[in-house]
Amino acid sequence: MQLGAFSVSLAVKDLAASKAFYQALGFEAFGGTEEHNYLIMKNGETLIGLFQGMFEGTMLTFNPGWDQSAAEVTPFEDVRDIKTKLIAQGIEVSQEQGGESGPASFVATDPDGNPVLIDQHR
Known part of the structure; x- marks a missing residue:
């Protein structure tokens, strides 16, 4: 199964403070916008998503x-x-979103309660 790019998504209380940390x-802003309360930070091939007020945990x-x-x-395995x-x-x-083609997502929860988001953007 090809899952695509991997990142850890963090719920943060203060986006600016988390960005500075x-x-x-050594991370740099790579995507997202502070105005929309999220940033994707990158260090080499490592990605971290910082999300303020969007989800818990x-x-x-x-x-x-x-x-x-x-x-x-291309090619890739569709969500x-x-x-x-x-x-x-x-x-x-759970939390299924999207139609029969294009962007879509869902969440699977591992045995310890950790959510795993599969989020396709195209």
Whole structure:
């Protein structure tokens, strides 16, 4: 199963403070906007998403169709195909969004309660 780009998504209380902290660790703003309360920070091939007021806790995030630099990968495994495979293995999915093609997403929760977001942007 090809899940695409990987990042850790963090719920933060103060986006500016979190941005400064991760910049001190060598991360640079790569995507998102502070005006929309989120930033994607990058250090080498490592991605961290900082999200203020969007969700609670930490989430693992995969983006089918993207590499670690958000460049399109072709071919790629569609999010709906990934979802079908997981359901066939008895894994429950929730928070499904999107139609029959194009952008879509869902969340699977691991046995310890950690949410895993599969979020396709194209």
